[in-house]
Amino acid sequence: MSLDGFSLNPLINELNDKLAGGRIDKICQPNKQDIYLYIRQPGQTYILYLSINPQNPMANITEFQPDNPPEPPVFCMVLRKQLEGGRIASISQYGLDRMILIDIDTLGPKSLIITKTLIAELMGKYSNLILMQDGTIIEAFRRVGENSNRVRTVLPGQNYEVPPIQDKINILITDTNSFIERLKTYQEATLYQAIIASGLGFGPITAKEIIFLAGFSNDLLIKDMDEMDFSSITNIIDELKLMYQEKNFSPTLVLDKKRKIKAMAPFALHIFNEKDFTLKTYADINALLEDSKNYTNSYYNLPEKDFYRKTIHNEINRLTKKEKILTEELAKAQKAEKYKIKADNLMTYQYQFKDHQDKEITVTNIYDENYAPITIALDTKLTIIQNMQAYYKKYDKLKRSTQMLEIQIKRCQKDREYALTIETAIDACTTIADIEDIKAEMIKAGFLPPENKKKASIAPSKPFKFALPNGMFLFVGKNNYQNDKLTFKTAHSDDIWLHTKDIPGSHVIIDTKGDEVDEDTLFLAAQIAGYFSKARGSSKIPVDYVECRYLKKPSGAKPGFVIFTNNKTLYVTPDEDEIMPIINKDLNKK
Template sequence: MLSLVKPMPVPRGFLHPCELSPCCFAQPSSIGCGGLSRVLTTRRAQRRCTGHIADEIRWSLLSFSSQWTPIKLKLSGNGFGSSVRSAKRHSPLRVCAKVQAMDYTVLKAVCSELSTTWTPAKMEKIVQPDRFTLLIAIRTLEESGWLRLCWNPACAHVSVGDPPGGAPSIAEAFSFGEQLRHLLKGLAIIEVRIPQELERVIELRLGARPSDPPSKHLFVEIMGRYSNVFLTNADMGVLACAYQVGSKMTSVRMVQVGGTYRMPPAAQGSFPSISMGMAEWKLITRATQEDKLQNSLIQAFRGVGPGLAVELISRSGLSPSMDPAAMTEDEWFSLHVVWLDWLRVLEESTFKPGLVRSTGSYSVLGGDGPYILSTDQDSEDAATGILAMLDDYYTRVYETEKFQQLRQQLVAKVSAATKKAQSKVNLFEDQIKASMEYSKISKMADLLMANLHVCEPGALSITLPDFETEEPTTIALDPRQTALVTAQKLYKRSQKLKKSEKAVAPLLAEARDELTYLSQVEVSLQQLDRYTRSTDLRSLEEVRDELVEGAYLKPIIAGTPPPSSKRKKKSSPLDNFAANMRRFTSPSGYEVLVGRNNRQNDVLANRVATEYDLWFHARNIPGSHTVLRVPPGQTATDEDLQFSADLAAYFSKARGSGKVPVSYTSPKYLQKLKGGKPGMVKVEKETVLLGRASDSPEGRQLLATA
């Protein structure tokens, strides 16, 4: 539903965009959710549309404020048409939650920390893990890390950290990453700067040595849905870009490979300065005629985004929604003091990571509390650097949405595969049931052969006494054929059913094994119901890789050959699987490991567990493998056994069902099925306990994530 809002005021000398083009403006948060809200358009805009000037206004307003992002609407007649579409150039990852955008202040802090800590830095490796992210391994004399350049419209950012799950080792099929890997070989980052003041563009100057003049430039534009990355030579000729901006997208600033790179048009609004007096600053702020103080600051000055405006207003003890016309002189004075503090931080580059508790957003001005990094352990470490804080925030945002989308896809695929496997089981069971009639048909043929002399030609049926019970048995006859031919057909039918039983039996067993395996995958997906840490996403990706190997899913990366059972699979490091497992501590202090998926279950039962350990699993119920690690020479107590049995019952399909039978045994009595699916084992000897499947492990002591 579209609701009208007040248009943005335009400085004197500029035409209002609504008088030029049917271009509408919407908040980025609403765009990220896939909906259009707070949209403005007029009939006059449709009648007086001029493409060139509209593009210029669009680019200007894009640079002017990070609160507004333009979207093209398809209009019909004198009003809105039946369809409203956004001009999509690509399909980014949709981040439905409200994501904090990087404004000029954040980019200034990023540039400052990169300049002081990470330059000069040698570029050792370049990887493009997806369509919107570039990872560059950089190394200085003191440390090394991964520079992340993300131009995803929903969460564009620049940060330094470790890639999720370790350094990528696969060969990606994205041309931009391949081009940069070739063009930037042997170069180093010698300088990081913002080429145009109060604009959201970072320039990385690249050269062979720190003392040499830059031979290439890498421009990173963080501008919402227009975010992009460009590589140029020393003469600003474009060598490569994340995506090319052609004439169909804009007539103002076309940037394509082979052309010349140009900076985005300068933003409109007053230039914030420390030398500006309070009276002039107050006059410019009130001239916007906005009824909210937050919007007044955003529209009056360059480089002020929603997050920064809210933080500055909150620091001064005011409300972002208050009317500037109703403010007292004391309130204006307190806000101006905070305003000057912000400008001094920009000038002196004294940035500090922090958290704004009122909005839950990060801050590069210190905020009103420390920003706690999310780790795979239960420790609470505060961020000490801007780049580490940004990497943690945007990685968490990106992985949360990726987790939800991947889980939704896997649940749908597994559900469809389970339904198909169940249909196969039902079909084979019906065929087996029908084949059991072969003895009855053979007996009817014997009766007919023994009584050929009493069969009358042309009869439709004949009733004969059974050999053993002497009960009457009616046999259907074909009046066009003799009784002998009918008996021969019955013999053939009986033999065919007998052979089909032997042929269908292994197929039924295979279908049942597949159904059991898919039920196990369903349990793994049910347990991975929400994202809390990076290990959750890695465990879900292991399920995806497992389904790809089983041909339930197509390969994710373009160009990857289809899975083949004949091709020898390279085993993954044991530490990667063990690190993602759930870890608990038993009453005696022993470690208890619980698998999150079939791959981890397979590794846990066949590679991690030793002869001193004990293996637990819900009896005849899909669930996770659980291993109680018992040190050599020690013995597990009854409390340890019950604790492990409760975990095995809880992390199974019987969760919430009260008491569940749980089998436990030594790993030496487990036999991996030859050619079986991951996680499928045969138990030769077992002991049964009753585990409490309703007891949540949240109250137990965790070594890592539960």
């Protein structure tokens, strides 16, 4: 969910008011879709976040400082070379389109001021960041060749062309009557369709809000409207224009019952009732966008995180299939006894039959209490004795394979359980150091091939650190290496250890400082343990808790594996309204 062009307008004005005149000190590109510009103003440094995430393209001022990758991507290096040290001249919008133009004055040869423009096209899957000078493209985040788009290419050295222009009316600079006259031209369309087709920058939410405030339904046909109806639309449009002129906004974020974003706008949204939706208001658009990241996956998309998640998911599927095949083979091997019975019967009755004559024989089963007959298939190429030996040989082979298969199944189950803990840990990663820990663990476990290339050193990863309402601190491991270090090196013997029962998840430590832990704190910590586990989103999650003195790591055990005694179990259903304010304030985050 992102803002339409009409709603983007006040945000761009906010950015221009705060950032114009600021010097670009630093540029960071932590992944394949985000850019962070550190902009210095007198007495303060702002961080401008630009994202071309197809699901949620965005631009806003953030307080979050991402990890700087040891090897910056090409586009980041180009921006550093071209823009660092430059001053932002202005931030503007192209019409009411979803395009942000950031003009930056840089110092050129002979101290001449050269203006370069960083263009953020926030258009869903077509989103892009483009750097240009005097109408010529210097570089683009996503290069677009003729194979990708025959209408418009975006390549270095080419002249920059704006996306195809829409023949719509900008109500902020045009008389309202012109907009109404345009509506009337769509006689066969619904009012909703006509507003979308006529107003530049109008998205579905803006159009529906206009219709609702005017007292109409979305499917009302234009041809069925009279002058009084159009007068109602005129009044609403004039109110919107006055709001934009006076900058009297009421930024609103709408969440459904599952805490998913349904809509956002710089004005109140009356189309959503408070009974079925949660409506949150903010001081400005920037604050709205910053908070919206808590309800999406767009806050910080770590590089390679999706790759490792996919790799470990494939490994889990492989181990699951392998276990199924081994179990089927074991079931067959466990039927080995029937071959021994046939061999023993052949030994008993061998003198009653001649070699190379019968393809099968039927005799009384010496092991059956009711003397039931048994039919034994024979290979006529072999003698009776040789057939008997063949049955014994098959019996011995299956008997040996049964033992081996049982060992392999147990090993496969342990590997799968371990892979599930890594999959859970990947979801908890928030820094590049966390990802490097995951990578090292997967290489050691054999899930990834070893790397020969040396990489630049990265600061050690840190677990989550949260402040609890009672003043204690709560530590949450992000991966198995952190879990081991947290449990056996950081925690004290009287600290409380929590973990979901028989479910992959993080080790959670309550730093008690030797004090007693009240039930409310214990229950809250158990909810957080359930949240940072494979059972996230479930109800009545079993969570074991015990003092750290009763924990032990078996010799040779895989990372993150512990055994314990004297534990108790709580059953919790994580309440996100209660735990999210705590989780969103990681004290180990920059």
